[in-house]
Amino acid sequence: MLTGDSQKFYGLLFGIAFSTLLNTQQLTIFVNLIERGASGVYNAPEAEIWVMDPVSRTTEVNYAMPSTALDEVRSVEGVEWAVPHLRAPASVRSSTGDLEGVQIVGVDDATLIGLPERLLATNKSILSQPDTVLIDDVGIINLFESGEDPIGQRLELNDQRAIIRGVADAIPSFTSQVTLYTKYSQALNYVPGTRNRLTFVLAGVADGETAEAVAQRIEEQTGLKAETREEFAQAGVDFIIQNTGIPTNFGITVVLGFVVGVAIVGLTFSLFIRDNIKQFGALKAIGVTNLKIMRMVAAQAGLVGAIGYAFGIVGTVAFLWGFSGNPFFKGFYIPWQIPLISLGAVIIILAITGWLALRSVLSTEPAAVFR
Amino acid sequence: MNETTPTVMDTKAIGGRSAEAAICARGITRDFKAGQSTIRVLHGIDTDIKPGEMTFVVGESGSGKTTLISIMCGILWPTDGEVKVFGTDIYKLSDAELVNFRLENIGFIFQQYNLIPSIDAAANAAVPLIAQGMRVGEAREKAKALLEKLNIGDQADKLPNQLSGGQQQRVAIARALVHEPRLVVCDEPTAALDTSSGRRVMDLLREVAVAEDRACIIVTHDNRIFDLADRILVLEDGLVTHDGTDMPDGH
Numbered sequence: 137m138l139t140g141d142s143q144k145f146y147g148l149l150f151g152i153a154f155s156t157l158l159n160t161q162q163l164t165i166f167v168n169l170i171e172r173g174a175s176g177v178y179n180a181p182e183a184e185i186w187v188m189d190p191v192s193r194t195t196e197v198n199y200a201m202p203s204t205a206l207d208e209v210r211s212v213e214g215v216e217w218a219v220p221h222l223r224a225p226a227s228v229r230s231s232t233g234d235l236e237g238v239q240i241v242g243v244d245d246a247t248l249i250g251l252p253e254r255l256l257a258t259n260k261s262i263l264s265q266p267d268t269v270l271i272d273d274v275g276i277i278n279l280f281e282s283g284e285d286p287i288g289q290r291l292e293l294n295d296q297r298a299i300i301r302g303v304a305d306a307i308p309s310f311t312s313q314v315t316l317y318t319k320y321s322q323a324l325n326y327v328p329g330t331r332n333r334l335t336f337v338l339a340g341v342a343d344g345e346t347a348e349a350v351a352q353r354i355e356e357q358t359g360l361k362a363e364t365r366e367e368f369a370q371a372g373v374d375f376i377i378q379n380t381g382i383p384t385n386f387g388i389t390v391v392l393g394f395v396v397g398v399a400i401v402g403l404t405f406s407l408f409i410r411d412n413i414k415q416f417g418a419l420k421a422i423g424v425t426n427l428k429i430m431r432m433v434a435a436q437a438g439l440v441g442a443i444g445y446a447f448g449i450v451g452t453v454a455f456l457w458g459f460s461g462n463p464f465f466k467g468f469y470i471p472w473q474i475p476l477i478s479l480g481a482v483i484i485i486l487a488i489t490g491w492l493a494l495r496s497v498l499s500t501e502p503a504a505v506f507r
Numbered sequence: 508m509n510e511t512t513p514t515v516m517d518t519k520a521i522g523g524r525s526a527e528a529a530i531c532a533r534g535i536t537r538d539f540k541a542g543q544s545t546i547r548v549l550h551g552i553d554t555d556i557k558p559g560e561m562t563f564v565v566g567e568s569g570s571g572k573t574t575l576i577s578i579m580c581g582i583l584w585p586t587d588g589e590v591k592v593f594g595t596d597i598y599k600l601s602d603a604e605l606v607n608f609r610l611e612n613i614g615f616i617f618q619q620y621n622l623i624p625s626i627d628a629a630a631n632a633a634v635p636l637i638a639q640g641m642r643v644g645e646a647r648e649k650a651k652a653l654l655e656k657l658n659i660g661d662q663a664d665k666l667p668n669q670l671s672g673g674q675q676q677r678v679a680i681a682r683a684l685v686h687e688p689r690l691v692v693c694d695e696p697t698a699a700l701d702t703s704s705g706r707r708v709m710d711l712l713r714e715v716a717v718a719e720d721r722a723c724i725i726v727t728h729d730n731r732i733f734d735l736a737d738r739i740l741v742l743e744d745g746l747v748t749h750d751g752t753d754m755p756d757g758h
Contacts, residue, residue, distance in 0.1 A: 141624065418621035421582050422682075423610025424638045425603070503583035505617055506573045506694050506726075 141411070147404040148440045149447065152482055155397025156448020159390050160470070160478045161455055166386035168468045172310040173376035174369035176223065179252045179306045180243075183338035184347045186368045187218070187354055190361045192335070194372040195223055196239070196309065200332035201360065208358045209337045214345040215354070219244035220320050221336040224327040228279075228316070229292040236279055238314040240293070242323025249338055251304065251317055257287070258302030263319050269298045269326075272306040274463040275314035291316075293326040307467050310376055394481055402489035405437075409493040416497045417505035426498050433494055437486045445482045449475055527594055529690055529722030530556035530579050535588035537574050537745075548574050550745045551588065558689070558722045561713060561735065565728055565754070566742035572726050573694070575742065579724065580613050580692045581605050593689055610638055614683030614716075618695040620675045622667040622682075628654060628674075629663040632681035639686060646685075653681045657711065673704055677711070684715055691716040693725040702731050709735045730754075 176195025177186070187209050192198040209218040222242030229235055243250030248260045255262075255270065262268055269291070271279065276286050291298040293316075304317055318326065324333055339362075341350050347364040354362035363371065377383050409416070419429060452470060459465045535552040538545045548571045556562050556579070564572045577583035579590055581597045590597055592612065600608055614635070622631045630643075632650035637643055651663045657677045659670075667675055676696070683691055693712065697705030709732050716723045717737075725736075733739065733754050741749035749755045 412624075414617075414619065414621050415623055418615065418617055419623075419634070419638075420606075421580075421609065421615050422635055422638065423606050423608075423613075424634070425606055428638060501583065503574075503577040505582075505615075505621060506577055 141408060144404050144408045144411075145440060148401055148408075148437075149444045151397055151400030151404060152441055152444025152485070153447035153451065154400070155393050155485060156445050156478045156482055157451040157455075158393030158396070159481055160448060160452040160474055162386050162389045162393065163474045163477060164452060164456070164468065164470050166382065167471055167474065168465075169310070169382060170373050170376045172308060173372035173374075175307040175309050175372075176241075177365060177369040177372060179304075180221070180250045180338060181253050182249045182340065183221075184341045184365055185215075185339040185351050185354065185362055186365070187337040187339060187358070187360050187362045188335065190359070192361060194375045195336075195368075196372075197375065198223060198335045200224075200330065201334050201337075202332050203334050205334055205358065205360060206337050208360070209339055209354055209362075212350070212354050212357050214342050214350040216340040216342040217247075217249075218337050218339040219247055219249045220334050221250045221338045222320055222323045222327065222333060223335045224323075224333070226293055226316075226327055228298075228314070230279060230289070234279075236314055238275070238279075238293075238316050239309065240323050240326050241315055241317045242320035242327075243317060244338075245319045245321050248319075252306040254305040256303040256305050262301045263317075265301060267297050267299050267322070268301045268318065269293075269322075270302040270304045270317040271300050272304045272308065272315040272317075274306075274308040274312055274466060275316070276303065277463050278312065278314050294328055296325050298326065308463060312463065394485065397481070397485045398489060401485050402492060405489045405493040409496055413496065413500060414505055417500050417502055420500065421502035421505050429497060430494060433490060433497075437490050441482050441486045445479060448478065448482075527558075528555040528591075529558040529593060530554075530724075531591040532556075532575075532579060533589050535575065535578055535590065536586045537571075537578060537583070538586045547586075548745050549578070549585070552745075552747055554740060554747055554750065556722050556724060557738070559717065559719045560737040561717050561723045561725065562738045562740065563733065563736040564724060564726045564740045564742065565733070567728065570742040571745040572742045576692055576694070576724055576726050580615070580690065581609050610635060611686070612688050612690055614686070614688035614691045616676075616679050616683045616691070616693040616696055616712075618698055620667075620679040622675055622678055624667050627664050627666055628659065628670065628678045628681075631667065631678050632685050634682055635686040635688075650681060650685050653685050654678070656715070657681055672699060673708075676700075676708060680708075680711065680715065689721050691721065691723045693723070693727075695727055695729070696725060697727065697729045697732055705729065705732055706735070 173194065189199040189201045206218060206220050209215060224240050226238055226240045227235055228238045241250065248263060251260060256273060271286055280286050286300045289300045306315060327333060341347050351362040351364050354360065416429060456465060456468050532552060532554050535549050536547060537549040538547050552575060564576055566572045574583065578585045584598060595608065597605055597608060629647045629650045632654060633646035636646035636649060651660060654660045654663050657680060659674050659677045662670055662674055696708055700708060712723065738752055739754055740747050741755065
């Protein structure tokens with residue numbers, strides 16, 4: 137019946153597809169956005185343990201430690217290696233005189249641990265050249281809005297010269313702030329001087345040890361805060377959730393998507409039932425049970441729901457694909473849980489609206505067909 | 508189960524006794540609520556419908572004819588009285604048994620056909636068989652054979668909106684007869700047809716719906732076809748005022 141009425145069929149399809157698109161797309165953006173709170177952790181893939189001052193909370197919200205912390209960490213049993221890592225804000229002046237806030241990341245001089253995994257059009261050894269910094273690819277857009285090639289560009293950092301000699305393929309930070317990567321020793325020159333400058337110690341775990349056990353041992357022996365890669369990434373995500381209105385805003389949009397879905401689908405469903413009440417009455421008179429009618433409507437609603445859901449998911453994929461060139465959406469992906477959540481929402485929408493609409497059918501006397 | 512309330516499974520066997528009334532209605536009354544008041548539409552009707560006959564139920568609008576056949580075919584509960592269809596006291600059956608009884612024993616032809624718009628003619632005609640649990644393919648084949656008999660076999664794969672009114676009515680007739688019910692109930696089958704089309708439909712109904720062990724009840728106020736009835740019941744204000752082979756004088 138439903139598939140034979142093209143207007144209502146497409147109405148239901150639109151309602152389901154729109155709701156699915158809105159829910160999936162908004163949840164995807166939400167999850168990817170708050171995961172940016174952990175981008176600093178993801179951009180240093182070798183680090184299994186992050187050691188920091190006990191008051192530090194995320195890669196961006198940190199408090200420097202004495203440089204002796206590095207040796208303390210190295211002395212803990214189970215630590216395979218430990219390297220210094222500096223993350224600090226600075227102001228950069230470009231060759232055109234523009235001023236831009238940047239994040240300086242200083243990585244270990246010897247091992248270069250702390251650099252993003254992939255560099256574009258260069259390799260890590262380029263950092264051995266004097267005054268070298270690498271810029272993250274999203275930073276290029278912010279720092280060089282007119283589109284000039286960043287390679288070879290001179291910058292001024294804390295009265296020091298810096299030359300961009302490479303581009304890092306990095307996950308942008310939550311604020312999409314420009315990030316400059318350089319060696320730790322060089323970074324000390326670029327960041328205004330304070331007594332303590334070592335913000336993190338990145339550590340690896342020896343064979344036969346777990347990151348959790350070693351992190352706990354570091355905390356016990358050094359009094360510093362040590363978190364595994366996963367714990368510290370989660371801390372970054374939690375910080376965004378706790379300190380921004382993003383969950384509320386996205387939550388409102390998702391709820392609206394659900395409500396709009398219920399409204400469109402519910403209205404269309406009710407019209408469909410009303411228009412076909414005589415047919416349902418005829419079926420009941422013939423001897424078709426309420427259960428069979430419910431199964432019949434459920435099968436048709438399921439078909440419409442499946443098609444609409446597929447359109448919604450494809451729409452979300454198309455949206456992300458279409459905006460993949462936009463730096464804001466860099467690295468965005470659809471976690472597998474989100475399509476499942478959207479599917480659950482579609483099922484709930486169809487169940488609620490179908491039940492509301494079917495009530496009139498179930499309560500219709502078969503004799504109504506003769507009236 | 509005692510003899511007066513056989514199970515649904517028994518009902519075909521009971522109906523095989525052709526001398527038995529197809530429908531035996533006793534003391535049928537039916538009240539409807541209208542706001543605070545109650546309106547009595549049927550006033551204790553006693554009547555029998557015999558198998559092998561085409562029985563017309565006629566009367567003016569509001570006379571109670573639709574209410575009477577709704578009660579006779581088990582889709583509207585009487586306020587009082589008893590109805591036996593081929594020996595089964597249908598209102599002593601449970602709801603589920605009554606639904607199944609209708610599915611097994613009664614075929615309906617509605618005035619507006621009420622075909623399902625999204626499925627083709629063969630599937631529409633096969634609905635009772637599918638509801639009985641027959642495989643869809645087998646049910647379609649059986650329905651197609653009946654559509655052939657009704658001279659619309661070539662339309663079996665068309666949707667209702669691709670058929671003319673007359674063709675839709677034949678599909679509705681096929682749906683009413685495909686499961687070989689012993690009682691066929693028709694509601695105004697000629698109301699929307701011209702005289703010649705109406706008579707053709709009635710000839711067709713007589714050919715396929717009237718048999719020695721099958722009863723056919725037709726509700727109508729179409730006086731162009733009264734001469735085709737084997738028996739006519741005239742209802743006035745909820746009472747049977749005439750029961751005979753012809754219309755009474757003055758009607």
